[in-house]
Amino acid sequence: MIKIAICDDDKSVITSIKEAITDFGAANSVEFEIxxxxxxxxxxxxxxxxxxxxxxxxxSGIDGIKTAKLIRPTARRSRIVYVTNHSELALQSYSVHPFDFVVKPFKRERITHVLGELMKYLADTAEPESVIQLKGMDGPLLLNLKNIYVFEYTGNRRITVYTKSETYCIKGSLSEIFSLIDSESFTSPHKSFIINMEHIDKLSGFTLYTTNGIEVPVAQKKLKEFHNAFSSFIKNYIKQE
Incomplete structure (x- = not known):
């Protein structure tokens, strides 16, 4: 989930940027929290x-540059895009490390460009094991591994990917997915499922439940294997803490 803030005292500007972000997310299968x-x-x-x-x-009140200086000490990794009516004001903002600038009035394509640059930046700077590129039905699909809850193979080389609030359909097999995943958080308790153990809520009988309510069956012959994998995951997780 990519978290974005819009700070502007003009409600119409907030609405325009929010609509552009929402449309970009829908078109590129990216989850945004705005x-x-x-x-x-x-x-x-x-x-x-x-x-x-x-x-x-x-x-009105504190301007954008002062706001950036106030939040920068605790939000060093936040990328700031300055929105202004006057391009010359952008020159004053370099002391707080801008990511980009948007000059009003702007077209939606300008916001789309900024979001595209953000996606490239996040992909380039992400740790190798944290991002996975999948074969979406309409092209490449980039998802953060931590946000993936379950892969479900539905047949005919089709896989449903479940995240906290969205589902995606991709092409491939579960063995191909495992070859792409460089993380010990994932295990396969059933021939048709891969589950992210970070999001397991409970095991009841032969059914796993994720924290957002997805049910994943555990094959009887894989129960012991799953218990071993989950035990190992918990031990490593505790060490990291």
């Missing part, structure tokens, strides 16, 4: 960390 703020003060008070922040430079 938060909007009507002032720099409210963004600072939120104390939330975001992957990307669209930040208006000229706002």
């Amino acid at each position: 938060h909007s703020f009507s002032s720099g003060e409210k963004l600072v008070e939120s104390e939330l960390n975001f992957d990307l922040i669209f930040l208006d430079i000229e706002m």
Whole structure:
């Protein structure tokens, strides 16, 4: 899940950017969590960390540049896109390391370009085991492994990928998926399923339940194997903590 903040005292600007993000996500199978703020003060008070922040430079109260300076010490990894009516004001923002600039009035394509650059940046800087590129029905699909709950093979080289709130259909086999995954968090308790053990809620009989309610069967002959895999995962998880 990619978290984005929009901070602007103009509601129409917030709406335009939010619609562009939503459409980009739907077109590219990317999950976004969007938060909007009507002032720099409210963004600072939120104390939330975001992957990307669209930040208006000229706002009543504290302006965008001061807002960025206030949040930067605790949000060093947040990429800030300054939104302004005057391109020359962008020059004042280099002290707080901008990711990009958007000059009003802007076209939706400008927001789409910024989001595309964000996706490239996240893919380039992500740890090798944290991102997986899959064969989506309409082209390449890039997902964070930590956000994947379950892979379910449905036949005819079709796999359903379940995340916390979305499902995707991809091409391939579960063996091909395992060859792409460089993570000990995933195991196969059944020939038709791969599950991310980070999201297991409970095991009841021969059924696993994820934290968002997905049910995954455990084959009887694989029960012991699953218990061993889950025990090993828990031990490694505790060590990392």
